[in-house]
Amino acid sequence: MPRTVFFETFGCQMNTADSEAMLTALRRAGWQPTEDVESADLVVFNTCAVRDHAEAKVRSRLGLLRELKQRRPQLRIALAGCMAQREGRALLARHPQLDLVVGTSQFSRLPELVERLHEEPRIAALDFEDWDERERADVEPAPGVNAFVPIMRGCNYTCTYCVVPMTRGREQSRRPEAIEAEVRRLVAAGYRQVTLLGQTVDAYGKTLGDGTTLAGLLRRLHAIDGLLRIRFVTSHPKDITDELLATIAELPKVARHLHVPAQSGSDRILRLMGRRYTSDEYLRLVERARRFVPDIELVSDFIVGFPTESDDDYAATERLLDRVGFAAAFVFMYSPRPGTPATRLADDVPEPVKRERCQRLLERQLAQQEAQHRALLGSVLPVLFEGPSKTDPGMLFGRSAGQRAVIAPRDDALIGRIVPVRIARCTALTLYGDPLP
Ligand code: SF4
Numbered sequence: 001m002p003r004t005v006f007f008e009t010f011g012c013q014m015n016t017a018d019s020e021a022m023l024t025a026l027r028r029a030g031w032q033p034t035e036d037v038e039s040a041d042l043v044v045f046n047t048c049a050v051r052d053h054a055e056a057k058v059r060s061r062l063g064l065l066r067e068l069k070q071r072r073p074q075l076r077i078a079l080a081g082c083m084a085q086r087e088g089r090a091l092l093a094r095h096p097q098l099d100l101v102v103g104t105s106q107f108s109r110l111p112e113l114v115e116r117l118h119e120e121p122r123i124a125a126l127d128f129e130d131w132d133e134r135e136r137a138d139v140e141p142a143p144g145v146n147a148f149v150p151i152m153r154g155c156n157y158t159c160t161y162c163v164v165p166m167t168r169g170r171e172q173s174r175r176p177e178a179i180e181a182e183v184r185r186l187v188a189a190g191y192r193q194v195t196l197l198g199q200t201v202d203a204y205g206k207t208l209g210d211g212t213t214l215a216g217l218l219r220r221l222h223a224i225d226g227l228l229r230i231r232f233v234t235s236h237p238k239d240i241t242d243e244l245l246a247t248i249a250e251l252p253k254v255a256r257h258l259h260v261p262a263q264s265g266s267d268r269i270l271r272l273m274g275r276r277y278t279s280d281e282y283l284r285l286v287e288r289a290r291r292f293v294p295d296i297e298l299v300s301d302f303i304v305g306f307p308t309e310s311d312d313d314y315a316a317t318e319r320l321l322d323r324v325g326f327a328a329a330f331v332f333m334y335s336p337r338p339g340t341p342a343t344r345l346a347d348d349v350p351e352p353v354k355r356e357r358c359q360r361l362l363e364r365q366l367a368q369q370e371a372q373h374r375a376l377l378g379s380v381l382p383v384l385f386e387g388p389s390k391t392d393p394g395m396l397f398g399r400s401a402g403q404r405a406v407i408a409p410r411d412d413a414l415i416g417r418i419v420p421v422r423i424a425r426c427t428a429l430t431l432y433g434d435p436l437p
Contacts (some may be wrong), residue, residue, distance in 0.1 A: 005035040007044045008061070010048045010054050015149040026110060031111070049298060049337065050083075058083055075096055079389055086339070091124075103128070146192075147194050154169040154170050155170075173206070176205075183224060190383065194221070201214065222251045231254075259300060263300075264279075278396075301330045304354060308345065329365040334347070383420075419436070
Protein backbone atom coordinates (compact mmCIF):
# COMPACT_ATOMS: atom_id res chain seq x y z
CA MET A 1 0.00 0.00 0.00
CA PRO A 2 1.43 3.46 -0.88
CA ARG A 3 1.81 5.81 2.07
CA THR A 4 -0.49 8.80 1.92
CA VAL A 5 0.04 12.47 2.74
CA PHE A 6 -2.57 15.13 3.48
CA PHE A 7 -1.14 18.54 2.56
CA GLU A 8 -2.55 21.98 3.39
CA THR A 9 -1.07 25.30 2.32
CA PHE A 10 -1.61 28.64 4.06
CA GLY A 11 -0.51 32.08 2.87
CA CYS A 12 0.99 33.48 -0.29
CA GLN A 13 1.87 32.31 -3.80
CA MET A 14 5.43 31.59 -2.65
CA ASN A 15 3.97 29.05 -0.23
CA THR A 16 1.91 27.49 -3.03
CA ALA A 17 5.12 27.07 -5.05
CA ASP A 18 6.99 25.66 -2.03
CA SER A 19 4.16 23.19 -1.38
CA GLU A 20 4.32 22.02 -5.00
CA ALA A 21 8.06 21.40 -4.53
CA MET A 22 7.50 19.46 -1.28
CA LEU A 23 4.69 17.40 -2.78
CA THR A 24 6.83 16.55 -5.80
CA ALA A 25 9.67 15.41 -3.49
CA LEU A 26 7.24 13.30 -1.44
CA ARG A 27 5.71 11.73 -4.55
CA ARG A 28 9.18 10.78 -5.77
CA ALA A 29 9.77 9.11 -2.42
CA GLY A 30 6.62 7.01 -2.85
CA TRP A 31 4.01 9.14 -1.07
CA GLN A 32 0.58 9.65 -2.56
CA PRO A 33 -1.51 12.79 -1.84
CA THR A 34 -4.90 12.26 -0.21
CA GLU A 35 -7.82 14.56 0.56
CA ASP A 36 -8.79 12.44 3.56
CA VAL A 37 -6.98 13.60 6.67
CA GLU A 38 -8.56 10.79 8.76
CA SER A 39 -6.74 8.05 6.85
CA ALA A 40 -3.48 9.89 5.98
CA ASP A 41 -0.13 8.53 7.19
CA LEU A 42 1.42 11.98 7.15
CA VAL A 43 -0.09 15.47 7.54
CA VAL A 44 1.93 18.49 6.37
CA PHE A 45 0.91 22.10 6.99
CA ASN A 46 2.86 24.66 4.98
CA THR A 47 2.38 27.77 7.09
CA CYS A 48 2.36 31.56 6.93
CA ALA A 49 3.59 33.96 9.64
CA VAL A 50 2.69 37.33 8.13
CA ARG A 51 -0.28 37.92 10.46
CA ASP A 52 -1.34 36.30 13.69
CA HIS A 53 -4.61 35.33 12.02
CA ALA A 54 -2.75 32.93 9.67
CA GLU A 55 -0.90 31.34 12.58
CA ALA A 56 -4.08 31.04 14.65
CA LYS A 57 -5.65 28.96 11.85
CA VAL A 58 -2.71 26.55 11.95
CA ARG A 59 -2.84 26.32 15.75
CA SER A 60 -6.52 25.42 15.49
CA ARG A 61 -5.81 22.75 12.82
CA LEU A 62 -3.08 21.29 15.05
CA GLY A 63 -5.56 21.20 17.94
CA LEU A 64 -7.98 19.15 15.81
CA LEU A 65 -5.20 16.67 15.01
CA ARG A 66 -4.39 15.98 18.65
CA GLU A 67 -7.34 13.60 19.02
CA LEU A 68 -6.60 11.93 15.66
CA LYS A 69 -3.03 11.28 16.77
CA GLN A 70 -4.30 9.70 20.02
CA ARG A 71 -6.43 7.33 17.98
CA ARG A 72 -3.67 6.68 15.42
CA PRO A 73 -0.27 7.10 17.12
CA GLN A 74 1.53 6.05 13.91
CA LEU A 75 0.29 9.28 12.22
CA ARG A 76 3.17 11.72 11.55
CA ILE A 77 2.53 15.49 11.63
CA ALA A 78 4.89 18.05 10.07
CA LEU A 79 4.75 21.82 10.13
CA ALA A 80 6.74 23.59 7.41
CA GLY A 81 7.33 27.15 6.22
CA CYS A 82 7.35 30.60 7.79
CA MET A 83 5.59 29.83 11.09
CA ALA A 84 7.85 26.79 11.51
CA GLN A 85 10.93 28.95 10.93
CA ARG A 86 9.71 31.74 13.22
CA GLU A 87 8.73 29.61 16.21
CA GLY A 88 11.21 26.81 15.63
CA ARG A 89 11.78 24.11 18.22
CA ALA A 90 9.36 25.79 20.65
CA LEU A 91 6.54 24.40 18.49
CA LEU A 92 7.52 20.85 19.47
CA ALA A 93 7.27 21.77 23.15
CA ARG A 94 3.93 23.52 22.67
CA HIS A 95 2.29 20.87 20.49
CA PRO A 96 3.06 17.32 21.69
CA GLN A 97 1.25 15.87 18.65
CA LEU A 98 3.79 17.50 16.30
CA ASP A 99 6.67 15.32 15.02
CA LEU A 100 8.54 17.51 12.59
CA VAL A 101 9.29 21.23 12.10
CA VAL A 102 10.70 22.12 8.66
CA GLY A 103 12.26 25.55 8.08
CA THR A 104 12.10 27.53 4.85
CA SER A 105 15.49 26.31 3.53
CA GLN A 106 14.81 22.65 4.29
CA PHE A 107 11.89 21.79 1.99
CA SER A 108 13.84 19.45 -0.29
CA ARG A 109 14.80 17.38 2.79
CA LEU A 110 11.19 16.70 3.81
CA PRO A 111 11.03 13.02 2.64
CA GLU A 112 14.40 12.24 4.25
CA LEU A 113 13.36 13.97 7.52
CA VAL A 114 10.12 11.95 7.63
CA GLU A 115 12.16 8.73 7.25
CA ARG A 116 14.51 9.86 10.01
CA LEU A 117 11.55 10.01 12.40
CA HIS A 118 11.93 6.21 12.72
CA GLU A 119 15.23 6.74 14.60
CA GLU A 120 14.73 10.19 16.10
CA PRO A 121 11.22 10.75 17.41
CA ARG A 122 10.95 14.56 17.05
CA ILE A 123 12.95 16.76 14.69
CA ALA A 124 13.32 20.52 14.02
CA ALA A 125 15.31 21.26 10.83
CA LEU A 126 15.74 25.02 10.75
CA ASP A 127 19.16 25.96 9.31
CA PHE A 128 19.26 28.61 6.60
CA GLU A 129 21.13 27.15 3.66
CA ASP A 130 22.15 28.25 0.17
CA TRP A 131 19.52 27.76 -2.48
CA ASP A 132 19.36 24.08 -3.34
CA GLU A 133 18.36 23.59 -6.99
CA ARG A 134 17.28 20.02 -6.17
CA GLU A 135 14.22 21.64 -4.59
CA ARG A 136 12.96 22.79 -8.00
CA ALA A 137 14.04 19.72 -9.99
CA ASP A 138 11.02 18.31 -11.83
CA VAL A 139 8.51 20.20 -9.67
CA GLU A 140 5.01 19.47 -10.89
CA PRO A 141 2.83 22.56 -10.37
CA ALA A 142 -0.94 22.26 -10.03
CA PRO A 143 -2.39 21.43 -13.48
CA GLY A 144 -3.42 24.52 -15.43
CA VAL A 145 -2.18 27.38 -17.55
CA ASN A 146 -0.12 29.25 -14.95
CA ALA A 147 2.89 27.95 -13.02
CA PHE A 148 4.53 29.74 -10.10
CA VAL A 149 8.32 29.87 -10.29
CA PRO A 150 10.30 31.22 -7.30
CA ILE A 151 13.34 33.07 -8.63
CA MET A 152 14.64 34.38 -5.34
CA ARG A 153 14.06 34.01 -1.65
CA GLY A 154 14.52 36.16 1.45
CA CYS A 155 14.84 39.90 1.78
CA ASN A 156 17.60 42.38 2.57
CA TYR A 157 15.20 45.17 3.56
CA THR A 158 14.21 45.57 7.18
CA CYS A 159 10.67 46.94 7.15
CA THR A 160 9.91 47.19 10.84
CA TYR A 161 6.58 45.32 10.74
CA CYS A 162 7.72 42.39 8.60
CA VAL A 163 8.68 38.84 9.59
CA VAL A 164 10.10 37.90 6.19
CA PRO A 165 13.75 38.70 7.01
CA MET A 166 13.36 36.39 10.04
CA THR A 167 11.45 33.61 8.33
CA ARG A 168 13.10 33.59 4.89
CA GLY A 169 16.55 34.94 5.73
CA ARG A 170 18.81 37.08 3.57
CA GLU A 171 18.08 37.60 -0.10
CA GLN A 172 19.26 34.85 -2.47
CA SER A 173 18.71 34.67 -6.23
CA ARG A 174 18.63 31.53 -8.34
CA ARG A 175 20.89 31.24 -11.35
CA PRO A 176 19.13 32.51 -14.50
CA GLU A 177 20.05 29.38 -16.48
CA ALA A 178 18.36 27.16 -13.83
CA ILE A 179 15.21 29.32 -14.01
CA GLU A 180 15.22 29.19 -17.81
CA ALA A 181 15.59 25.40 -17.76
CA GLU A 182 12.63 25.13 -15.35
CA VAL A 183 10.45 27.43 -17.47
CA ARG A 184 11.33 25.51 -20.67
CA ARG A 185 10.32 22.28 -18.95
CA LEU A 186 7.03 23.83 -17.78
CA VAL A 187 6.20 25.17 -21.24
CA ALA A 188 6.96 21.76 -22.76
CA ALA A 189 4.53 20.29 -20.20
CA GLY A 190 1.79 22.66 -21.45
CA TYR A 191 1.93 25.67 -19.09
CA ARG A 192 1.46 28.95 -20.95
CA GLN A 193 2.13 31.55 -18.26
CA VAL A 194 4.74 31.78 -15.52
CA THR A 195 4.52 33.98 -12.46
CA LEU A 196 8.01 34.69 -11.17
CA LEU A 197 8.06 35.00 -7.40
CA GLY A 198 10.25 36.83 -4.93
CA GLN A 199 9.71 38.92 -1.81
CA THR A 200 11.44 41.80 -3.64
CA VAL A 201 11.39 40.28 -7.09
CA ASP A 202 12.70 43.43 -8.78
CA ALA A 203 15.93 43.05 -6.76
CA TYR A 204 16.46 39.71 -8.52
CA GLY A 205 20.09 39.09 -9.48
CA LYS A 206 21.74 41.57 -7.09
CA THR A 207 23.17 38.84 -4.85
CA LEU A 208 24.66 36.99 -7.84
CA GLY A 209 27.07 39.92 -8.26
CA ASP A 210 27.55 39.39 -12.01
CA GLY A 211 25.21 41.99 -13.47
CA THR A 212 22.20 39.63 -13.64
CA THR A 213 18.93 41.60 -13.44
CA LEU A 214 15.23 40.88 -13.62
CA ALA A 215 15.15 42.73 -16.96
CA GLY A 216 17.78 40.33 -18.32
CA LEU A 217 15.87 37.32 -17.01
CA LEU A 218 12.64 38.57 -18.64
CA ARG A 219 14.45 38.82 -22.00
CA ARG A 220 15.79 35.31 -21.60
CA LEU A 221 12.36 33.86 -20.82
CA HIS A 222 10.62 35.95 -23.47
CA ALA A 223 12.51 34.01 -26.13
CA ILE A 224 10.89 30.70 -25.11
CA ASP A 225 8.45 29.53 -27.81
CA GLY A 226 5.04 28.56 -26.49
CA LEU A 227 5.27 30.78 -23.40
CA LEU A 228 2.53 33.39 -23.75
CA ARG A 229 2.80 35.53 -20.64
CA ILE A 230 5.28 36.34 -17.90
CA ARG A 231 4.25 37.91 -14.60
CA PHE A 232 6.35 38.81 -11.58
CA VAL A 233 5.47 39.71 -7.98
CA THR A 234 6.19 41.46 -5.56
CA SER A 235 8.28 44.57 -6.24
CA HIS A 236 9.84 47.04 -3.82
CA PRO A 237 9.56 50.68 -5.00
CA LYS A 238 13.32 51.23 -4.57
CA ASP A 239 14.33 48.47 -7.00
CA ILE A 240 12.27 49.38 -10.06
CA THR A 241 14.89 50.53 -12.54
CA ASP A 242 14.43 52.33 -15.87
CA GLU A 243 15.95 49.22 -17.48
CA LEU A 244 13.14 47.09 -16.01
CA LEU A 245 10.41 49.52 -17.11
CA ALA A 246 11.88 49.78 -20.63
CA THR A 247 11.94 45.97 -20.81
CA ILE A 248 8.29 45.67 -19.78
CA ALA A 249 7.42 48.26 -22.45
CA GLU A 250 9.39 46.40 -25.10
CA LEU A 251 8.46 42.77 -24.49
CA PRO A 252 4.85 41.92 -25.39
CA LYS A 253 4.75 38.72 -23.31
CA VAL A 254 5.47 40.60 -20.07
CA ALA A 255 2.26 41.55 -18.24
CA ARG A 256 1.51 45.28 -17.97
CA HIS A 257 1.32 44.95 -14.23
CA LEU A 258 3.42 46.03 -11.26
CA HIS A 259 2.54 44.93 -7.75
CA VAL A 260 4.45 47.56 -5.85
CA PRO A 261 3.21 48.08 -2.28
CA ALA A 262 3.05 51.70 -1.07
CA GLN A 263 1.89 50.63 2.46
CA SER A 264 1.10 54.22 3.57
CA GLY A 265 0.82 57.75 2.21
CA SER A 266 2.23 59.39 5.34
CA ASP A 267 5.97 60.12 5.31
CA ARG A 268 6.10 59.88 9.09
CA ILE A 269 4.54 56.41 9.05
CA LEU A 270 6.67 55.31 6.10
CA ARG A 271 9.74 56.30 8.13
CA LEU A 272 8.51 54.33 11.14
CA MET A 273 7.84 51.38 8.84
CA GLY A 274 11.42 51.57 7.53
CA ARG A 275 10.20 51.63 3.94
CA ARG A 276 13.05 53.88 2.69
CA TYR A 277 10.94 56.16 0.43
CA THR A 278 8.63 59.12 0.87
CA SER A 279 5.17 59.44 -0.62
CA ASP A 280 6.61 61.92 -3.15
CA GLU A 281 9.24 59.42 -4.21
CA TYR A 282 6.52 56.80 -4.60
CA LEU A 283 4.49 59.18 -6.77
CA ARG A 284 7.56 59.90 -8.89
CA LEU A 285 7.98 56.15 -9.40
CA VAL A 286 4.35 55.94 -10.56
CA GLU A 287 4.96 58.76 -13.01
CA ARG A 288 8.11 57.08 -14.31
CA ALA A 289 6.35 53.71 -14.70
CA ARG A 290 3.53 55.36 -16.68
CA ARG A 291 5.98 57.28 -18.84
CA PHE A 292 7.67 54.02 -19.91
CA VAL A 293 4.51 51.85 -20.00
CA PRO A 294 1.41 54.06 -20.39
CA ASP A 295 -1.05 51.15 -19.91
CA ILE A 296 0.68 49.70 -16.84
CA GLU A 297 -1.66 48.59 -14.03
CA LEU A 298 -0.37 49.35 -10.56
CA VAL A 299 -1.38 47.28 -7.57
CA SER A 300 -0.57 48.17 -3.98
CA ASP A 301 -0.74 46.79 -0.44
CA PHE A 302 -1.60 49.11 2.44
CA ILE A 303 -1.28 48.66 6.17
CA VAL A 304 -3.68 50.80 8.21
CA GLY A 305 -3.48 51.33 11.97
CA PHE A 306 0.32 51.16 12.19
CA PRO A 307 1.46 52.37 15.67
CA THR A 308 0.82 56.12 16.17
CA GLU A 309 -1.10 56.45 12.85
CA SER A 310 -3.24 59.57 13.32
CA ASP A 311 -6.29 60.69 11.35
CA ASP A 312 -3.97 62.98 9.37
CA ASP A 313 -1.61 60.10 8.55
CA TYR A 314 -4.55 58.00 7.39
CA ALA A 315 -5.86 60.92 5.31
CA ALA A 316 -2.46 61.07 3.56
CA THR A 317 -2.92 57.40 2.59
CA GLU A 318 -6.33 58.19 1.09
CA ARG A 319 -4.76 61.08 -0.85
CA LEU A 320 -2.04 58.79 -2.23
CA LEU A 321 -4.64 56.20 -3.23
CA ASP A 322 -6.66 58.89 -5.04
CA ARG A 323 -3.64 60.35 -6.81
CA VAL A 324 -2.35 57.04 -8.16
CA GLY A 325 -5.59 55.34 -9.22
CA PHE A 326 -4.49 51.78 -8.48
CA ALA A 327 -5.92 48.92 -10.52
CA ALA A 328 -6.26 46.96 -7.25
CA ALA A 329 -5.22 47.30 -3.63
CA PHE A 330 -4.97 44.92 -0.70
CA VAL A 331 -5.65 46.61 2.63
CA PHE A 332 -4.59 45.05 5.94
CA MET A 333 -4.96 46.09 9.55
CA TYR A 334 -1.61 46.28 11.33
CA SER A 335 -0.92 43.18 13.39
CA PRO A 336 2.25 43.18 15.54
CA ARG A 337 4.51 40.21 14.86
CA PRO A 338 6.72 38.96 17.69
CA GLY A 339 10.39 39.73 17.18
CA THR A 340 9.89 42.52 14.62
CA PRO A 341 11.28 46.02 15.39
CA ALA A 342 7.78 47.59 15.23
CA THR A 343 6.80 45.74 18.41
CA ARG A 344 8.94 48.27 20.29
CA LEU A 345 6.19 50.78 19.43
CA ALA A 346 2.90 50.52 21.32
CA ASP A 347 0.13 49.05 19.14
CA ASP A 348 -1.94 52.09 20.06
CA VAL A 349 -4.53 52.46 17.29
CA PRO A 350 -7.73 50.98 18.72
CA GLU A 351 -9.09 47.93 16.88
CA PRO A 352 -12.38 49.64 15.84
CA VAL A 353 -10.39 52.55 14.33
CA LYS A 354 -8.18 50.11 12.41
CA ARG A 355 -11.27 48.30 11.17
CA GLU A 356 -12.98 51.50 10.09
CA ARG A 357 -9.90 52.80 8.22
CA CYS A 358 -9.50 49.41 6.53
CA GLN A 359 -13.13 49.46 5.42
CA ARG A 360 -13.00 53.08 4.24
CA LEU A 361 -9.83 52.60 2.21
CA LEU A 362 -11.20 49.44 0.60
CA GLU A 363 -14.47 51.13 -0.32
CA ARG A 364 -12.56 54.05 -1.81
CA GLN A 365 -10.42 51.68 -3.84
CA LEU A 366 -13.42 49.66 -5.05
CA ALA A 367 -15.22 52.84 -6.16
CA GLN A 368 -12.16 53.76 -8.24
CA GLN A 369 -11.89 50.25 -9.68
CA GLU A 370 -15.53 50.30 -10.70
CA ALA A 371 -15.02 53.62 -12.50
CA GLN A 372 -11.91 52.20 -14.25
CA HIS A 373 -13.90 49.12 -15.29
CA ARG A 374 -16.81 51.22 -16.59
CA ALA A 375 -14.37 53.12 -18.79
CA LEU A 376 -13.37 49.76 -20.32
CA LEU A 377 -16.93 48.84 -21.39
CA GLY A 378 -17.04 48.25 -25.15
CA SER A 379 -13.26 47.95 -25.47
CA VAL A 380 -11.42 44.81 -26.59
CA LEU A 381 -8.78 43.30 -24.26
CA PRO A 382 -6.35 40.44 -24.98
CA VAL A 383 -7.27 37.82 -22.37
CA LEU A 384 -5.29 34.70 -21.48
CA PHE A 385 -7.90 32.18 -20.37
CA GLU A 386 -6.76 30.02 -17.45
CA GLY A 387 -9.71 27.65 -16.95
CA PRO A 388 -13.27 27.41 -15.62
CA SER A 389 -14.32 30.16 -13.20
CA LYS A 390 -14.16 28.96 -9.58
CA THR A 391 -17.46 30.64 -8.73
CA ASP A 392 -19.32 29.65 -11.91
CA PRO A 393 -17.99 26.57 -13.73
CA GLY A 394 -20.22 27.46 -16.69
CA MET A 395 -17.91 30.41 -17.40
CA LEU A 396 -14.21 30.83 -18.19
CA PHE A 397 -11.73 32.83 -16.12
CA GLY A 398 -8.85 34.76 -17.60
CA ARG A 399 -6.70 37.83 -17.10
CA SER A 400 -6.07 40.87 -19.26
CA ALA A 401 -2.57 41.92 -20.30
CA GLY A 402 -2.53 43.82 -17.00
CA GLN A 403 -4.06 41.94 -14.11
CA ARG A 404 -7.81 42.41 -14.49
CA ALA A 405 -10.02 39.36 -14.00
CA VAL A 406 -12.16 38.68 -17.09
CA ILE A 407 -15.05 36.21 -17.26
CA ALA A 408 -16.53 34.90 -20.52
CA PRO A 409 -18.92 32.11 -21.55
CA ARG A 410 -17.22 28.74 -21.25
CA ASP A 411 -15.48 27.38 -24.32
CA ASP A 412 -12.67 25.02 -23.33
CA ALA A 413 -10.96 25.47 -26.70
CA LEU A 414 -9.96 28.95 -25.47
CA ILE A 415 -8.10 27.74 -22.37
CA GLY A 416 -4.38 28.47 -22.63
CA ARG A 417 -4.84 30.95 -25.48
CA ILE A 418 -4.78 34.73 -25.68
CA VAL A 419 -8.10 35.80 -27.16
CA PRO A 420 -9.54 39.27 -27.88
CA VAL A 421 -12.56 39.84 -25.64
CA ARG A 422 -15.08 42.66 -25.96
CA ILE A 423 -16.02 43.89 -22.47
CA ALA A 424 -19.80 43.99 -22.04
CA ARG A 425 -20.38 44.52 -18.31
CA CYS A 426 -18.47 44.87 -15.09
CA THR A 427 -18.35 44.98 -11.33
CA ALA A 428 -15.64 46.62 -9.23
CA LEU A 429 -13.69 43.36 -9.19
CA THR A 430 -14.47 41.67 -12.50
CA LEU A 431 -14.96 42.37 -16.20
CA TYR A 432 -17.39 40.25 -18.23
CA GLY A 433 -17.09 39.94 -21.98
CA ASP A 434 -17.49 37.96 -25.17
CA PRO A 435 -14.57 36.45 -27.06
CA LEU A 436 -14.32 37.72 -30.63
CA PRO A 437 -13.94 35.22 -33.47
S1 SF4 B 1 10.62 44.60 1.53
FE1 SF4 B 1 8.79 43.31 1.80
S2 SF4 B 1 9.56 41.30 2.43
FE2 SF4 B 1 11.24 42.76 2.70
S3 SF4 B 1 11.14 43.41 4.85
FE3 SF4 B 1 9.95 44.91 3.63
S4 SF4 B 1 7.82 44.15 3.63
FE4 SF4 B 1 9.16 42.45 4.33
